[in-house]
Amino acid sequence: MSSIELDRVSKRFGAVEVIHDLSLRIESGEFIAFLGASGCGKTTLLRMIAGLESVNSGEIRLGGERIDQLAPGQRGVAMVFQHYALYPHMSIRENMAFGLKNIRVASAEIDKRVNEAARILEIAPLLARKPGQLSGGQRQRAAIGRALVKQPKAFLFDEPLSNLDAALRVRTRVELARLHQQTRATTIFVTHDQVEAMTLAGRIVVMNDRKIEQVGAPMEIYGQPSTEFVARFVGSPAMNFLDVAVSDSNGLAKVTSPSGVHLATGILTKSLPVGETFRLGIRAEAARVDATGVLPGAVEVVERLGDRTHVHVRLANGETLIAEDAGLSRAAPGDAVKLRLDASQAHLFDGKGRGYRAPAGASN
């Protein structure tokens, strides 16, 4: 297995640049997710690594060897497509064997690899069938099997779960995680679903508008979003944002808002740029419905999720904020409630969308 290095790669379609001067190193054996909204360039980037799109400038290396000039089949990568792309007139066994036959692997070896992959993916009884006779989930496994038998240096997944129904998606997610633990293969997983990225990946690359917003472990991305885009994109419900004024209080930032927020954060004032407007970012779990709280508001909508409740609260100046309450919350629309904001989990974002938070280990 091998590391993948993207070295200042760019991609243009005609006059439109879809990837701009992007660099990234993916370690050997790592499971990494490219996360972003549609059109952010994540699938294009994956296809550039696969060789299905050319690279306009920059280099791609796999295991130290430059591959961006090689034909797709010679790069040592295997791809699982969004719509599976199984050959419809071949049996599953033939589908899996096709790539190996083309590089003249001995038929005994092909049989061995196909049977082994079928055993791992539990599709051995389906090998004689054609893709049309399989369910969505079975086709998905067959497509993964076709990648597996090639014993590639890296696996590339292009939104492989987006065609499955919700229950199957959760199950396949777990199976993919288990498969990666077994094979320890370098894996790139493209998705627009932050839950998939969070649950599967060791590291997440959040992409937006042709470039990388942030690279980090799932909880890093979630807990320390470096930009407002990442803060908005990752996490459900999305982070709350309130316009605030920032003042200094013993070197730490104190924020006040027309909506009635008065919060002494642990963020160092000297880390903040001067002359900027700021927005306070706070997640629902850091804004609790609490009778001893200080921020008053009126309940608009109550979403019950069983273990917890999301309460949409309208603040004094009309802004809304999603707060969390216990599963057995008694909040009802129209109720007056008080919220307690957890200052240690407060984020500030400047006018350019850059994020600031309290230094690690600091207490408020």
Added chain:
Amino acid sequence: MSAAAQTPAQAPLLRARGAHIGPDWRSALFTAPFLLIFLGLLVYPLFWGMWISLQEYDMFDKSAIFAALKNYVALASDPIFLGSVRNTFLFVLLTVPAFVVIGLALALALNRQGRTAAVLRAVYFGTSVLSVTIVTIIWKVMYLPGRGLISVVLSLFGLAPIAFISSSSLALPAVAITTVWWIIGLPMMLFLAALQQIPAELYEAAVLDNASRWRTLWSITLPSITRTFVVVTIYEIVAQFQLFGQALLLTQGGPNNASRPIVLFIYETGFRDWNLGLAAAASEILFLLMALAAMLQYFATRRAEAR
């Protein structure tokens, strides 16, 4: 209100307004226009033709005598008719594979974006809209010994001109070439439509699977268009069995009946010799031959697909 909530007394009241389920003779009115045309213009003439083929039918005095299978027996020993059957089969064998192979080759070559491909698609399809009269005039000029385009080209290489139309071995191939040139556009378009249905992801998967171009064509493209393959073949078999206009206008069936197809025989027997019974019998034989050939092709492909 749900249907279950209705009392029995209410149900007939609703029914009288026309909202009910089940067969109704009035529904037949909607299919009647088509059904009348179908029965009057297709089914009736089909059986009438069979009936005429069993009679000695004189178009002049409009007399008709039942003759049982006499017409068929006469045809079986008519060398001109038997020759026309042989010519027709030969013509089908010459043209149908050409339509399939050349049509597919053109479709593969022109299945791409870009202005050149679009122009060429239009050009290849363009000849199909020409009338058979114009097409045969063009090719008569092409085949002219001495001054025709083919002869001129041959003479450039110092070769003697070839008399296509007046040679008994080349007349039928000449008609076949003209026909393929004329209507190659349709099979090409059908294959193009089929090729464009193949998902691009399949080809990307094949590239990642190290499949060569030949292997991709053989293992992915061709198996994906077998249905169109069958449709084009059956359609062309049925169409080319009915060769008429090109042969009539280009060679008049000659020389020495070498390019006379069955339909030309039927036309001459029925409308020149006014022997309608014999012509009808020849038509029935043509109908049988076409049905048989198309069915053979269909079952052959079904068996190949099942394997």
